[in-house]
Structures are given as structure tokens and as C-alpha cells.
Amino acid sequence: MTFRVHVRVVPRPGLLDPQGQAVAHALAALGFPGVGEVRVGRAIELELEAEDRATAEAAATAMCERLLANPVTEDFTVAVEG
């Protein structure tokens, strides 16, 4: 089966995120009220051929641990569609 996998990678809480800060300032400058902390990460979508959903999820998690996220600075979530 082909699954569509959504990987979300975000800077770990507590680490300074200059991109997030810049976005927060820009949103404030545009007049959007009520914006608190902003953190900027990455969304990665991939098609994955796998036997079943659990296998796809395990494979995507392994991809995150080896390449897609940096274990020193980032957290990730994996969501398998279909």
C-alpha cells in the first residue's frame, strides 16, 4: 500500500528560535493581536510504500531519527494518512 506520511519537525522547547521570533515580530507589525510565542519548523510529506500502517509509521519514525530531525535540537511527530 502507498501511504502519505506527514512529518512535522519543530525546534525543541527552550531553544532560542530566531526564525520564530522574527515571524512573531512581523505578525505584531502587521497588527495581528494576541500572538504569543512562535516557533518555526518544517513539514515534510512523503509517499511511502509499506505493508501496513504500523510499518509505515515505524519506517517514518526511523527516517526522522536518522535524517529528518536532529535529535540534539528538534522534536518530531509522524502522522500516517490512509
Place this chain on the structure above:
Amino acid sequence: MTIRVAVIRFPGSNCESETLEAARRAGATAELLDYRATSLGGADVVILPGGFSYGDYLRSGAIARFAPVMQAVRAHAEAGGGVLGICNGFQVLCEAHLLPGALLHNAGQRFVARPVDVRIERTSTICTGLFRPGAVVRIPQAHGEGRFVADEATLDALERDNQVVLRYVPVPGSDLPHNPNGSARDIAGICNPAGNVVGFMPHPERLAEATLGDTIGQTFFASLVGAPTSGAPA
């Protein structure tokens, strides 16, 4: 016997030529090595140069880490061989977990290209042996992702085990922040416990010939080959 140096060229490396020249001027037999190589060809020291390997896609150094040549680099490092990562090379070494920590976007959100003052915190490494301990040298650096981060326990261990090699220090008379990127504990470069794997953000190869105004950067390369410097120790 002269020291043999391999300078790796990844797709997107851009400092390999001047790095190669600096190694040669120091007396090494130095050659470029393609990232697809599976052996270091007998090199004593391997240098990962600056640049933007693989376009810095995903994270700087994240993809270069898996280039074929990196298996040989890892084996070389683990056998005690010399490995030096400059700027992007430092990022690659951290991504490869040959050095601890990571390098993130500069705290000031900008690419910073200007000379910095760094103190030589450790001279028992492959590339700082000819410096006087505690010497402060001014060398160029240029990067967007040079903010060294690691958890507190790792930072404490780096300090305890004398693994900080270069540290940003205040520049007399300058209003600019001495730490250009917000690095933890002003760390500009580190090494593994044995000192044979070294990574730092500044670019000594950019200040390694008299035409460029100073040759202080050459001292790193002279240290690498174990050659005497032309002048007095810094």
C-alpha cells in the same frame, strides 16, 4: 615524510581551493577528495571545508553526513586519525555525531561575515599545537548557522574535559557583539576528547597568506603538518 592531507569536496563546498592551498603552503601533500570516494587514499589528515554542502537542505551538514566518503572519515577518526571541519565542515561533523552538539541559525537572525577574536583554549589538538595557550587571534568567519548548542550536561563535559578549542572573546574597542551568533558559552570550536577531531566556525584558510594582510590562519595548517611556522608562535 610529508603529511598527506585530503580536502573533501562535497556538492556545494566552496572553500576547498584555499584550504588545499593553505595545507600545501604548510608543506603537506594535499589533494582534493571527491565525496563519493570510499577511501581516504592513505591521507593522514582529512579536512571538511567550508561551504554549503547539499545547499544546506534540511539542516546544514545533515545530508553531507551520509555522503559515501563519510564512512571512511568516521573510521579514520575512530582510529585516531586527524579530522578537521571548518565552518560547514564543523556542521557536518556535529551532524555525524563525530563531535557533540549542533549548530543552529545565528541568534541575530543574520548571516554574519566579519573577523572575530578567538582565544586558543586548547593546544593539544591536531591543528593548534603551534599556538601559545591562551593566545587571542583575529580570524574571519562567515556563516548563517554558527550558534553552537548542546544541553547543559554536554557543555559541562566539554569544559571539564578541555574540549573547547576556540572561544569568542571581546574585541577591544569594538561595539559589535564578540560572540557573533549566540553560541553557548562563547564556543567557536570544539574537539573530541583525544583532540584528533576538531571543528570550528572561523575560516583560517582565508587569512593564510601575506597578500591577505595576515598569515595567522596559516598557523593552524602549520600545526596540522607539524611544521615549524615561518614566524614566532602567535
